[in-house]
């Protein structure tokens with residue numbers, strides 16, 4: 283299909299442009315462009331100095347003529363690479379690491395990596411913040427490894443059998459620990475450094491064995507790390523680097539005691555470099571940074587006071603939908619917005635995740651009540667594309683980097699804006715684009731709160747209608763049809779001719795039927811705009827004067843319609859202008875409602891074509907410090923949130 287090919291091409295071009303933008307723009311360049319200030323807590327000068335150093339090394343390495351002759355020979359694309367100040371070759375990265383980066387298709391550092399590389403390699407403590415999917419993991423992996431093999435940490439690193447680790451990385455969940463471990467294993471392995479991963483839910487013995495044999499890097503979750511320290515399997519005396527990744531989540535989960543205990547185990551905190559990374563840094567994390575990091579720490583905040591806190595390569599969409607309509611609506615949202623890629627659906631509770639995954643064809647659930655071994659199988663299957671829809675609780679909200687996730691669906695506005703930012707950030711990663719659809723109950727909403735706090739502007743859309751769905755699935759079906767092998771066509775020609783002659787409809791109509799059948803659609807039901815309910819229609823009620831209460835509308839309706847009919851209306855909401863109310867009625871009742879309204883001059887009813895702006899009723903705010911135990915953090919239980927089973931409250935949600 284030419285139009286399909288064209289749109290795909292455009293998408294690819296856009297992706298390329300975005301990728302190049304991400305790779306070539308350093309925050310300094312960016313801030314100059316926008317007149318925005320990059321937050322550098324101190325030694326700004328040092329950073330400039332090391333940049334200069336880099337430049338002068340580059341200049342002395344090559345004769346000017348050589349440089350220019352090389353440029354002449356290069357194509358435009360190659361030119362971008364050479365001129366890119368963030369090209370890997372511009373950093374003090376040793377050859378085996380460079381080769382590994384190249385093997386992984388990484389030619390230039392992303393801004394958070396480029397900005398912090400020298401600081402970390404030169405020994406600074408650091409608080410680093412960048413939006414989701416912008417490469418924070420390599421921002422600590424690369425300079426730490428480089429420091430251990432060629433930099434200041436090399437001479438202090440212990441060698442040989444039974445050596446204690448030089449690096450400790452703490453993460454909030456097992457899935458994340460495994461992901462970060464995979465990077466340390468790949469890049470560390472390239473320079474002869476050994477890493478191991480320890481987390482709860484797995485037997486102790488194999489972890490114990492690895493630790494006793496000696497490793498350079500330990501990656502894990504706080505609970506299990508603490509257990510290994512107490513069992514004397516883990517000696518942190520010679521630690522040189524401590525990394526707190528997704529620090530705010532770790533502390534929010536109630537790991538604060540474990541984290542403190544672990545961080546307190548180093549012999550001389552002044553000799554240890556501590557790095558703290560996240561996409562969200564609530565102000566209370568700054569307090570933690572002040573306690574655990576050195577006074578002269580650097581802060582690199584690539585989000586800063588920018589209004590937009592969530593990923594800016596994601597399309598943020600808000601869509602009204604009742605609980606009832608959800609499981610039937612979601613497949614259509616996937617057809618319309620997933621561009622053929624994978625989808626992660628976030629629910630608020632474990633029960634919801636299980637229930638919804640059972641209702642969606644081919645979907646699997648991931649939450650804290652599922653056994654660790656099964657969780658790993660599910661996640662591995664999703665990563666490999668064995669199934670394309672994952673229904674998860676917040677267990678999958680943070681940090682997970684899964685290729686080809688094109689669509690995020692959140693079943694309701696999350697209570698914490700940080701959750702919105704991290705969940706929607708599972709798509710649109712590494713310079714790619716993605717779509718995040720947030721469903722909301724028009725009677726409760728919460729949309730404006732997320733919009734305001736995350737600094738995003740939602741696209742407000744209504745439930746996909748028959749034409750939208752037909753266009754989307756029709757395109758996919760068309761692609762399937764055009765892929766049918768030419769050699770099988772002659773065998774079907776006689777049947778096709780006969781059908782064309784006998785059906786009495788045009789070739790176009792027949793082809794449309796073939797597309798519908800190929801896409802698996804025998805009927806498409808209309809949906810209401812307000813609750814996304816099938817075979818329902820959204821009506822607008824007006825009375826020619828301001829409406830202050832729902833009871834006024836119900837009273838007026840009951841005067842013109844039987845009470846039991848009025849009681850069937852769904853999703854009742856007042857409009858933002860205070861002049862009307864919208865609600866859904868069954869398609870079969872529409873005529874009765876409309877003719878009743880026509881008989882009276884006091885009210886009017888109209889079928890809504892486009893949903894007007896609605897009044898929002900905010901849910902009760904949940905205080906961050908509202909329902910927890912000590913330490914002043916939202917203590918949802920000591921890791922119980924993800925089923926570590928270490929007691930504490932609040933573990934039921936995820």
Ligand SMILES: Nc1ncnc2c1ncn2[C@@H]1O[C@H](COP(=O)(O)OP(=O)(O)OP(=O)(O)O)[C@@H](O)[C@H]1O
Nearest residue numbers: 388390391392414415416417418419561681683712
């Ligand atoms: N310099 C680079 N060039 C190309 N791809 C990169 C580069 N650095 C990292 N990536 C890729 O970008 C993706 C996102 O990286 P990463 O998971 O570290 O992001 P993040 O900032 O930690 O996101 P989150 O806040 O969601 O945890 C990964 O697939 C990673 O391999």
